[in-house]
Amino acid sequence: MPETTTPESTVALPAGFEHLSRYASWVLPTERERIAARLDRPYPESVEFYKGMLAEQERIMSHLLTVPVAEATPEDMALMHMTFAFLEIANAVEVYGESEVPDGADLRLFVSTLDGQPARV
């Protein structure tokens, strides 16, 4: 049986958002990974992701508005991590027109020491 080309890793997303699994490689749970993706992935790829997500942003945020933090499912969190990556890339595309902060410090210095932890109330 000939090997099929490796499909993009699938990710489980909430109902109605399954078509966003084409962005599975942008489901990045930590700030460290998201900043790395912003800096390391080719800028045109970031722009394509940004445009695709911008078109969905209203639907995504309307859905997220209905989910209390304590009731988030793994599918909701996958959508969240994809949205976080979108909001990371948004600065690059909307403000800078490039991946880095021009003439700025290395973004990697600004990874939160609380990365990956929930907010402390």
Add this chain to the structure above:
Amino acid sequence: MTDLDDRTLEALDAEFAAAPDPHRWIKKYPELGTGPISTDRFISEEFFERERKEVFAKSWLNVGSRHDFTGPNSFFVRDIKLLGVSLLVVQDENGKVQAFHNVCSHRGNKLIWEKDGACPKLFACRFHGWGYAHDGELKEVPDEEVFHFDKKDWGLVPVRTEVWNGFVFVNLDDDGTEDLHEYLGPLGEKLKDFPFDILSLFARFDVPERANWKVALDAQNEIYHVPMLAPLHRFLAGGAFSSNDEGYTRIHDFERLGRHSVYKSDSDDDFEETATGKVNSGVSPSFSELKLPLDVPFAFHVIFPNMVLAFFGNQLFTYNIWPEAVNQTTWEIRLHYPAATNLAEWALNEQAKNRFRDLLCEDQAGHEALQVGLESRARDSFVLGDQEIQIRAFHKNLDEQMERAENA
């Protein structure tokens, strides 16, 4: 005949009223002066030593907040390299907070090596197992009978500790008599009822900088740079801060508050958000609400000597600017937002954090470049304008503290 003759008196009055005095703030605080300021303060080892002994060793220093505790009966460790101390800050089962020198009384070992956590039954030294209760009392000495002392005299050494609105302060001057309430003075009064408890700590950055601590503080203590410095700053200058007709920022208010200060800025109505910002505003009206009781959307308080407590919309940001050497500093940044109740609010907090973080990233490179320029000694002084009066006030407070310490 001049142009003036063509205009009515009313028109002239209106023109004058519309253009506020460009030297408004120095007229309110003439004691701050208008002369240049010496660059020596940022590059001199001698001045740095004086700051260590006369300012940091004698002031109330913010070393953490309630967010650093994991609950009642928990601790965190704060190392203050500048003063050569490590502090064990303990919150007991009743919520009382006390800092101790993190030093075992036996032979001086660093007692607790973890950063934070729940309090163990006894704080135990890994060298010989000596154990201390949460109130610092020495409770356990293995092989106690071979010693020649009374345990009661060899507990952990406490450090003056007080808490204000959840912020933990210590004072390393054992002979000092001014308590935190007196120290915070009018600033403490102004903010005493602020609902800090609705804010959650969302992110913390510990950013190393090759710059004098005051370079970082001064650079943040004004908004003159906002329309010029960098893309995100310029974007925010389009309305997140108020500006005059020429596009230069204008602070809304400035006050000296004892040895502390505050400056504020309003926002402009015509601020144009980014595409993602507009979508978010459209999804829910509550997203645009100001949940914090602020009279204007930006207020920047400097708590002498090295703390900033500031608000920007629904964000509380604090800075603790830790000097380590005359040209080396750790800029500790904490971002707080009202705790998210649903995932959309969480995503908005994430976006606000990203945006503010990029803003600081734009700033940080500038700090290091400033230090290089100062160290070149190209000039021995620098100049400040009326929109930088906050910086004058800070340096005056610094000089006054050093004078107080020398005359004590």
